[in-house]
Amino acid sequence: MSKTIAIESPENKKQSEGIGIIETGYYTFSNPPDELILESGKPFGPVTLAYETYGKLNNQKTNAILVLHALSGDAHAAGYHQGDIKPGWWDEMIGPGKAFDTDTYFVICSNVIGGCRGSTGPSSINPDTNKPYGLGFPTITIKDMVNAQRRLIDHLGIPKLLCVVGGSMGGMQALQWAASYPDRVRSVIPIATTLKHSPQQIAFNEVGRQAIMADPDWNGGNYYAKVPPVKGLAVARMIGHITYMSDISMNNKFGRRFNNGKKHPRFGAEFEVEGYLHYHGDNFVKRFDANSYLYITRALDYFDLSNGRTLFEVFKGIKAQFLIIAFKSDWLYPAYQSKDILKICKLAGIEATYCEINSTYGHDAFLLEIEEETYLIRHFLKRVYNGYVMVEAHGI
Amino acid sequence: MSKTIAIESPENKKQSEGIGIIETGYYTFSNPPDELILESGKPFGPVTLAYETYGKLNNQKTNAILVLHALSGDAHAAGYHQGDIKPGWWDEMIGPGKAFDTDTYFVICSNVIGGCRGSTGPSSINPDTNKPYGLGFPTITIKDMVNAQRRLIDHLGIPKLLCVVGGSMGGMQALQWAASYPDRVRSVIPIATTLKHSPQQIAFNEVGRQAIMADPDWNGGNYYAKVPPVKGLAVARMIGHITYMSDISMNNKFGRRFNNGKKHPRFGAEFEVEGYLHYHGDNFVKRFDANSYLYITRALDYFDLSNGRTLFEVFKGIKAQFLIIAFKSDWLYPAYQSKDILKICKLAGIEATYCEINSTYGHDAFLLEIEEETYLIRHFLKRVYNGYVMVEAHGI
Numbered sequence: 001m002s003k004t005i006a007i008e009s010p011e012n013k014k015q016s017e018g019i020g021i022i023e024t025g026y027y028t029f030s031n032p033p034d035e036l037i038l039e040s041g042k043p044f045g046p047v048t049l050a051y052e053t054y055g056k057l058n059n060q061k062t063n064a065i066l067v068l069h070a071l072s073g074d075a076h077a078a079g080y081h082q083g084d085i086k087p088g089w090w091d092e093m094i095g096p097g098k099a100f101d102t103d104t105y106f107v108i109c110s111n112v113i114g115g116c117r118g119s120t121g122p123s124s125i126n127p128d129t130n131k132p133y134g135l136g137f138p139t140i141t142i143k144d145m146v147n148a149q150r151r152l153i154d155h156l157g158i159p160k161l162l163c164v165v166g167g168s169m170g171g172m173q174a175l176q177w178a179a180s181y182p183d184r185v186r187s188v189i190p191i192a193t194t195l196k197h198s199p200q201q202i203a204f205n206e207v208g209r210q211a212i213m214a215d216p217d218w219n220g221g222n223y224y225a226k227v228p229p230v231k232g233l234a235v236a237r238m239i240g241h242i243t244y245m246s247d248i249s250m251n252n253k254f255g256r257r258f259n260n261g262k263k264h265p266r267f268g269a270e271f272e273v274e275g276y277l278h279y280h281g282d283n284f285v286k287r288f289d290a291n292s293y294l295y296i297t298r299a300l301d302y303f304d305l306s307n308g309r310t311l312f313e314v315f316k317g318i319k320a321q322f323l324i325i326a327f328k329s330d331w332l333y334p335a336y337q338s339k340d341i342l343k344i345c346k347l348a349g350i351e352a353t354y355c356e357i358n359s360t361y362g363h364d365a366f367l368l369e370i371e372e373e374t375y376l377i378r379h380f381l382k383r384v385y386n387g388y389v390m391v392e393a394h395g396i
Numbered sequence: 397m398s399k400t401i402a403i404e405s406p407e408n409k410k411q412s413e414g415i416g417i418i419e420t421g422y423y424t425f426s427n428p429p430d431e432l433i434l435e436s437g438k439p440f441g442p443v444t445l446a447y448e449t450y451g452k453l454n455n456q457k458t459n460a461i462l463v464l465h466a467l468s469g470d471a472h473a474a475g476y477h478q479g480d481i482k483p484g485w486w487d488e489m490i491g492p493g494k495a496f497d498t499d500t501y502f503v504i505c506s507n508v509i510g511g512c513r514g515s516t517g518p519s520s521i522n523p524d525t526n527k528p529y530g531l532g533f534p535t536i537t538i539k540d541m542v543n544a545q546r547r548l549i550d551h552l553g554i555p556k557l558l559c560v561v562g563g564s565m566g567g568m569q570a571l572q573w574a575a576s577y578p579d580r581v582r583s584v585i586p587i588a589t590t591l592k593h594s595p596q597q598i599a600f601n602e603v604g605r606q607a608i609m610a611d612p613d614w615n616g617g618n619y620y621a622k623v624p625p626v627k628g629l630a631v632a633r634m635i636g637h638i639t640y641m642s643d644i645s646m647n648n649k650f651g652r653r654f655n656n657g658k659k660h661p662r663f664g665a666e667f668e669v670e671g672y673l674h675y676h677g678d679n680f681v682k683r684f685d686a687n688s689y690l691y692i693t694r695a696l697d698y699f700d701l702s703n704g705r706t707l708f709e710v711f712k713g714i715k716a717q718f719l720i721i722a723f724k725s726d727w728l729y730p731a732y733q734s735k736d737i738l739k740i741c742k743l744a745g746i747e748a749t750y751c752e753i754n755s756t757y758g759h760d761a762f763l764l765e766i767e768e769e770t771y772l773i774r775h776f777l778k779r780v781y782n783g784y785v786m787v788e789a790h791g792i
Contacts, residue, residue: 131480139662199646199669200638206670207634209663210677211607214627231610238603239635247730250595256700266535267690271697273595274602281606294663301667304652331727334643393699 004134017089018095019079019102024118026050029151036113036148039141047125049152050075050118051110054094055102057158062388064158065100065381066149067109068166068173071296072288074117077109099374104385107164110152112173114144114296116289118150123289135221137384140295142169142303146176153184162385165189167375168333169296169365172303175341178318179305185318188376188385191325192366194337195311195344196304201332202242205297208236212290212359217382221291233290234281241280246329246362283328315348322352323380325373327365353380406474414483414491415450415475415498420514422446425547432509432544435537442523445548446471446514447506450490451498453554458784460554462545462778463505464562464569466762467636467692470513473505488766490528495770500781501558501632506548508541508569510692512685515544519620531617536691538565538699542572549580558781561585563762563774564729565692566698569774571737574714575701581714583780585773587721588762590733591707591740592700597728601693604632608686617687626642629678629686637676642725642758718748719776721769723761749776 029035030046038044052075059066067077067090078094080087088109094100100107100191111119114137122137129136153161164174164185173194178188195199212218215232225230245253250273259275269275306314322345326338345352357372359365366373418579424433426442434440448471453460463486476483484505490496496503496740507515510533515755518533525532549557560570561582567589574584590597608614611628619625641649646669655671702710718741722734731752741748753768755761762769 042787067583094652135662191669198643199650199652199667200641200643202667203634203638203646203669203673206665206667206673207631207638210634210674211610211631213663214607214631215489215610216612231606235603235607235610235631238599238606242599245596247594247596247727250599254595256592256595256598266531267694271595271598271602271603273599277599277602278606298663304436 002021004195004359018098022052022054022076022079023080023081024050024075024116027152027155029155033321034151036144038138039143040139042138044138047113047120047147047148047151048118048124049110049113049120051108051152052076052079052088053156054100054107055105056105057156061158062160062162063104063385064106064108064153064156064161065163065165066153066161066177067094067100067107068149068170068177069109069112070166070168070170071162071300072284073170074115074120075109075111076117078107089271093373093377098395099370099377100165100381103379105246105381108153108156110149112296113148114140114145114292114299116292117287121289122291123223132143132224134224134291137291137295137299142172142176143180143307144299146173146180147301149173149177150181150184160186162388163187163189163381164224165191166193167191168193168363169300172300172305175305178320179314181315182319185320186217186388187321187323187380189323189325189380190338190341191373192327192330192333192338192363193341194303194333195340196306197301198337202301204239204332205301208239209294211235211239212293218290221294223290228285229290230285233285233293234278236293237278237284237288238281241277243332244362244364246331246360248329248360249362249364252360282290311344312348315344315350318348318350320350321384322350323376324352324354325366325376326354326356327359327363327369328356329360330363330365332363414487414494417478417483418448418450418475419477420446420448420471422514423548423551425551430756431549432540432547434534435539436535438534438573440534442731443509443516443544443547444514444520445506445509445516445544447504447548448472448474448484449552450474450503451501453502453552457554458556458558459500459781460502460504460549460552460557461561462549462557462558462573463490463496463503464509464545464560464566464573465505466562466564466566467696468680469566470511471505471507471515472513474503483636485763489769489773495766495773496561497774498776501777504549504552506545508692509544510541510688510695512688513683517685518617518687518691527653528620530620530687533687535694538568538572539576539703541695542569542576542581545569545573546577546580556580556582558784559583559585559777561587562589563587564589564759565696568696568701571701574716576708578713578715581716582718582784583719583776585719585721585776586734586737587769588723588726588729588734588759589728589737590699591736593697593700594733597699600635600728601697604635605690605693607635608689614686617690619686623685624681626681629684629689630674632689633680633684634673634677637673639728640758640760642727642756644725644756645758645760648756680716707740708744711740711746714744714746716746717780718746719772720748721749721762721772722752723748723755723757723765724752724760725756726759726761728759
């Protein structure tokens with residue numbers, strides 16, 4: 001389990017106000033009966049999951065919240081790693097007094113299988129060959145990510161999660177948790193997500209993958225001892241960034257201003273918006289593995305919660321309460337997809353609330369609309385937790 | 397001037413019903429005072445424009461319509477080239493009895509400067525070096541495209557165009573024609589277009605350019621004697637195709653169906669939507685030059701009709717009537733941008749009509765919503781033409 005180290009230094013007030021310094025933990029499992037059987041039917045292992053925890057698990061083990069990350073996220077959701085100046089990706093939401101209040105709740109976040117931030121993925125060493133898996137890594141799905149996380153939750157000794165929550169791909173995992181393990185989930189907060197990937201969502205992922213695979217440095221996925229396909233991955237990330245913002249948010253942020261206030265050489269980053277895309281593309285390649293990008297986007301594309309059944313069949317087994325959040329300007333995971341989640345919840349008799357936040361930030365809103373999300377989530381969790389405590393205490 | 401050859405063979409009824417077989421014509425100009433001075437201030441020449449004409453110019457020269465093409469279009473707007481099985485890109489709109497009725501009107505279409513379909517562009521031979529221009533080609537703008545076309549219209553002996561019309565980039569040229577040559581344009585039909593490129597529109601172009609320039613075969617634009625950057629250009633085109641369609645049209649066309657009804661090897665085109673993108677990407681590279689893609693998309697990004705003046709100043713000088721057409725599901729050139737054209741027309745006292753067609757086809761709708769467009773355009777043109785004939789006859 002990861003350790004929280006209190007910091008008192010006055011130099012770092014901001015760090016000391018929240019989670020503080022945090023270390024990533026690792027959990028590895030491999031042997032039957034604990035091995036992971038992938039959705040494809042193949043057993044796979046050993047599997048290591050990188051994870052972090054914030055707050056304390058209570059004695060009844062009823063206060064655990066699993067936070068699930070999006071495509072480019074990782075286990076480091078909150079607090080600071082030693083020496084870092086930037087906190088985890090959802091630090092504004094997780095900590096004492098925040099939406100996921102660590103004075104009350106025990107929050108867990110793990111890097112998905114297939115990732116490149118500590119969990120087993122295509123850049124991990126294949127113990128059979130002593131070389132990175134590359135394309136030898138098996139196909140993974142959202143269900144596989146969830147099945148791997150279930151092992152971690154078992155390992156942490158948590159019989160039932162108070163809440164599974166995530167935005168985008170994190171929301172798909174949250175939905176899959178509720179569908180796969182209905183007895184282990186008390187509530188679900190799917191944010192800016194979908195019941196199944198649409199052809200437009202597949203298409204955007206596909207051009208990102210094509211950009212990576214068109215880069216000769218990709219070399220069929222075998223580049224770990226050489227130069228990685230940084231140009232292709234940067235293009236993929238740039239495409240992503242356009243879809244994470246909105247027409248309005250780009251207008252507000254950049255307008256038609258020139259980069260650094262001046263014209264640049266031909267086909268350079270002349271406009272501010274181009275400079276932004278280049279900056280984020282170039283930064284991404286330093287922290288992300290191109291093969292992980294291929295595998296994880298493919299898992300997104302495969303995602304269809306119904307998976308051969310009817311949605312009604314899937315949802316009628318779910319016992320959790322839902323708080324569904326969408327954002328008006330999100331055109332990558334448009335609000336209608338969240339309304340579809342509400343619709344099937346209502347049809348299946350599930351207690352569900354739908355909130356559409358009037359944001360201009362596009363898909364990125366799930367990382368930016370902190371105040372609105374905090375308000376909605378804090379009250380929802382309180383209600384679920386109080387009900388849960390009551391149930392547990394009286395055995396209702 | 398291009399020649400129309402009547403065809404009577406019963407084998408080819410469809411061809412004989414419309415424009416028939418058509419040949420592309422070429423007009424070259426270079427010497428002062430007829431040389432082209434680019435917006436950058438540089439004189440440039442010689443310039444060749446590929447063009448086609450359909451119908452006959454009347455004696456009063458009052459029936460000429462200039463059709464302006466989009467990013468990947470060309471001079472071949474209607475009819476068939478000898479041996480072709482597919483007609484020009486707007487054949488359904490141009491011909492006897494069609495929206496642009498060649499029994500009444502004389503229709504002209506020319507490939508833009510910077511293009512690769514017969515007009516002078518980066519793949520043309522630079523007479524100073526006897527090698528293709530490559531990146532030695534000067535920066536061009538929408539205004540430069542229009543200024544070059546103006547030479548062609550002079551050459552054809554047309555004092556005033558009955559109409560300038562185009563979708564997407566063609567619409568920008570139409571707007572620029574009205575702004576640059578108010579005395580030479582009787583009416584304007586800007587379709588699915590904008591007064592200025594937005595940061596989101598710039599961003600999509602930029603990732604296309606980055607995909608091309610990331611391809612080592614691009615080689616700084618110097619690839620004409622070697623292998624062209626086909627992979628990069630295909631990725632750029634795939635990005636384009638996503639933006640030309642809509643979420644709904646992709647759902648209707650592909651859903652989540654597998655390509656050829658079956659699963660494919662990992663990271664191949666498993667979904668139908670991927671097969672579609674690959675097909676169009678691969679086809680595009682056979683007919684389009686990567687450097688032209690860079691130059692023309694850059695011209696699009698630079699487009700801002702106000703260009704240092706106020707829009708009111710630009711529009712108050714315009715004497716033409718406007719028919720502005722937009723499409724509900726077009727998210728690349730959203731309807732609000734067309735409404736902005738209407739707004740400034742009204743403010744400047746210009747006679748303008750705005751029509752938003754309730755299409756699900758996205759930006760592609762300007763090439764697909766033939767029936768609706770025909771209805772709107774036919775009546776608009778008739779009214780303008782009848783008014784024009786009256787004015788000419790009575791010298792009002």
